[in-house]
Amino acid sequence: MKRPTIDDVARQSGFSLSTVSLVINDRGYVSAETRRKILEVVGRLGYHPTRSARGLASRTSGNVGFILTEDHFSQAEPFYTRIFLGTEFESRNFHYYILLTTVPSVGSHIETPRFLLERHVDGVIIAGKVSHKLIEHVESFGVPIILVDYEVKRRRYSAVLIDNRAGAHLAVRHLLATGRSAIGFLGGDIDHPSIAERLEGYREVIAESGKEELISTAETETRSANGFSAMQDLWNRGVRPDAVFAANDAMAIGGMQFLKQQGVRIPEDIALIGFDDIDTCRVMDPPLSSIRVFKEEMGRIAVQRLVDMITAKTTTVVTTHVPVELVVRASSAPIEVDVGAPGQPSLQA
Amino acid sequence: MKRPTIDDVARQSGFSLSTVSLVINDRGYVSAETRRKILEVVGRLGYHPTRSARGLASRTSGNVGFILTEDHFSQAEPFYTRIFLGTEFESRNFHYYILLTTVPSVGSHIETPRFLLERHVDGVIIAGKVSHKLIEHVESFGVPIILVDYEVKRRRYSAVLIDNRAGAHLAVRHLLATGRSAIGFLGGDIDHPSIAERLEGYREVIAESGKEELISTAETETRSANGFSAMQDLWNRGVRPDAVFAANDAMAIGGMQFLKQQGVRIPEDIALIGFDDIDTCRVMDPPLSSIRVFKEEMGRIAVQRLVDMITAKTTTVVTTHVPVELVVRASSAPIEVDVGAPGQPSLQA
DNA sequence: TCAGCTTCTCGAAACGTTTCGATCGCTAAG
């Protein structure tokens, strides 16, 4: 009871190996009649080509590598995880599988992902901030690369990026529109292009409005604990903000914890808005306003672009900016208006 | 500038293909001197065997399949995702890659995962509740299988399970210990073995304590929205609970939203505890007590067991029950004691 | 009529490994 091979199909259909192969791959010239007969045998035998054999002969693996730093991977905040899931989902449509691997975080030595050594991937997705050395190293294996949520200035790589500037504009304009005037920025890890862009966006709108900047970017990471410290920093200066735009939701969460601990009321005394729109936003009390980032969508686009690069052999560099969306929840409600019962289950997605 | 093959290593070292292969796979009899020489050439050339060729010749893929229903996959609650990440992490230690695929949820027709058709995996991990037909179908491909967080009564499969009963005992005993007396159970999807066991555990402790059962299991799913309805149901009966044990955190979250909306104070009027200990618990207000499930650990164990089965060719059925842990937060604080400022950043992990 | 396409099919050569005997010299057991 062995599995049928392409030989069996050839023998039973009366055609040669090569012709069967052409039919299976839907390539070259094959008469309709021949195709029909061969497919009939394929169906009857339940034949399906074997990946390894196909890979060996055609020098393709049918896999795509996904590289993530250990930091991002182990982070509780499921941001990159969502992007990864998006790639997983989309890759099915192109008959690829995703091989995930983590690499030591920025600064450490480079460890070559095994899937590159084994020629086990046809292209690579790199998500988040990684060392440039690593990117160049991956490149040296001659596979197409696409970056997600990261950019390299010196050299142009295809990338899928968040429209951070637009998002920051939305957030800050929203805070201004609700009547706030002293608007702070809760930042950290300012080296990350995404964070830097959010800060720029903030600055642009603040400048335009004639208000004063109120910025904290001393923290080196953008986790919840850093948000706590950053908010503390911001709160104990001369000017107290009546609204804060956080570089991401994790920081906003930490910031909210600090404010609650101080007995500051949200949104009555201070409005708060984050960035990313992670799931947690909805269950917080008050629910956290945020800039929605379509994380799964970013993963999907990355796969589409990468498959383009793999199949078309094109070397064109394509940068895609994925739009964002303002999601208003109770944490940034206008001061005057009744906010509604806190903790009410939000109807928005 | 081609990559070196095993041929190159053989030629340059002066030994045969077979001997080089033996050295690379660390198998069979090779003298220390020969090994040294060959490894020297391997190092010098930067040789690394190609997966496809190896796979073809040895009939192994070096991959492990991970099957998840679409429901579980797209669920916001990152429970199975964490298990998946655990498998990802552990698989590196065994030089395997994980291929994730989703299947239509229970009830639909069976769609054979492509990695099985292509002989692209050496074993399969199935997570969560799936149809028995699917399991049998996967089995028919002759690869080892391990279930995670699911059991089949009729037939014994190796499985990695949560110690749900013990968890339920911990939760309910904890509620009793804090002075609560009318303890409710917020359930749903009672067909799921894990949920059923949590209910059983609840019942056992309640019976032992001489109190009365107060159970809602009408809901068919265990999402947040169902928790909202189930709590509503429980709340509007004759006896009002002063503590509730929810079948999982998602339901507890929904329940909490309902209670807040009613103006019920937590934990003063009612204590609440969930199950799973998802990340969200910590940022809720009040932070939600829960039974911690070591999700990544479950994934790791699954990989270890599966690799055992793949390499040792053993057919022994091994069931592992992963212990759980009680995590007390403000939502289940005793009535008398001062709870501390709400929303205070919890120091526990 | 003939050269030059196009359509269709096939044989054979890769692709880069593992694995299965076979051989050979040496040592230990009988």
Added chain:
DNA sequence: CTTAGCGATCGAAACGTTTCGAGAAGCTGA
């Protein structure tokens, strides 16, 4: 002194595809 067994190495045969080049047959236009 045999003989069995082990350590070390090798040649050759898989493993199951894709791909390349060639050839036959039919059609088209000059």
